[in-house]
Amino acid sequence: MSTNQLPLAGRHALVTGGARGIGLASARALLRRGARVTLLGRDAAALAAAAADLAAEGEVRTASADIADEASVRAAFARAEAESGPVLVLVNNAGQAVSQRFDRTDAALWQSMLAVNLTGTYHCIQAALPGMLREKWGRVINVASTAGLTGYAYVSAYCAAKHGVIGLTRALALETAQKGITVNAVCPGYTDTDIVRGAVANIVEKTGMAPEAARARLAERNPQGRLVRPEEVAETVAWLALPASSSVNGQAIAVDGGEVMTG
Known part of the structure; x- marks a missing residue:
């Protein structure tokens, strides 16, 4: 596909x-649709390895x-926007x-569950939204969880944060x-990631x-009898x-094989 056929060509996405x-x-899916991508995280070495990949x-x-940390987020977004332009696709x-x-x-x-899962989402939206408003275009995509749609025992703080x-x-x-600007949430079921491990x-x-x-016990919650793959969630994010x-x-x-049906 040529550059002018890529639907996100010229747009900066931060994940x-x-x-x-x-x-x-998600970063890979957005790159394949033409976006410039910034990977944000705490582990510089892991980020560098992902960027090389x-x-x-x-x-x-x-x-x-x-x-x-609000100050940390604002500083990182300022650097990212100086390098790649306003963040027009934000994947929390x-x-x-x-x-x-x-x-x-x-x-x-x-407090730690709220800080990472809910307040962190707030910080990142606050940092990205001004650029979207200036450009009159933006996509905010919050990766929540089926835990934000229903209850799960023994993760009450996580559920509360994702409902938030x-x-x-x-x-x-x-x-x-x-x-x-559109704002949506993607709610994966049990997915083969570090959290599930x-x-x-x-x-x-x-x-x-x-x-x-x-692993089989967790997979049983999915009517398809398996864990969701990260790439399946990423395709919904990219869409x-x-x-x-x-x-x-x-x-x-919900991206969960039918575990939670909303209507």
Whole structure:
């Protein structure tokens, strides 16, 4: 496909948590549609390795920041925009899940889940939105979770944060609906990423179950009987970023094999 046929040619996309998993797959999908991509994360070495892996796909840069820290985010976005122009596609993918019974969920764990999964999303949108408003075009794509659509036991803080992300998505979508900007959430089910590998390890530790059996238990929640692949989530992210998707706004789209059906 020639450059002038790439639907995101000339547009700058920033992906948080871009070094691995859904973030890395999303960056690849956006590059293949012509976007310039910035990978943002905390681990500079992992970001550099991811950028090297993606180099053949297009123009990719990295930026280091802790999304829970407002000053860190604003500095990183300023550098990224100086290098690649305004962020017109923002993929809020960075997240963290810690499993714990509610009665053992202390205030520090509660705050850390909100800080990374919800407040970090807020910080990044605040940093990107002015450029989108100036350009009168933008795509905010929040990678939430099926945990933002339903309840899961033993991850109450994570569920609360992801429900918050979906509420933020819907509210902001209404505010920007006439400004050329769409705001949507993608809600993966159990996906073959570091978070799920951590969940498997937690099941193994607490139950003595074999790792294969623990993975199978998580996969059972999906009617297709498998874990979602990061590339499948990335294709939904990339579709939402397209100019042709301008009428899709304020949605929380489940990518989970039919586990959660919204209507």
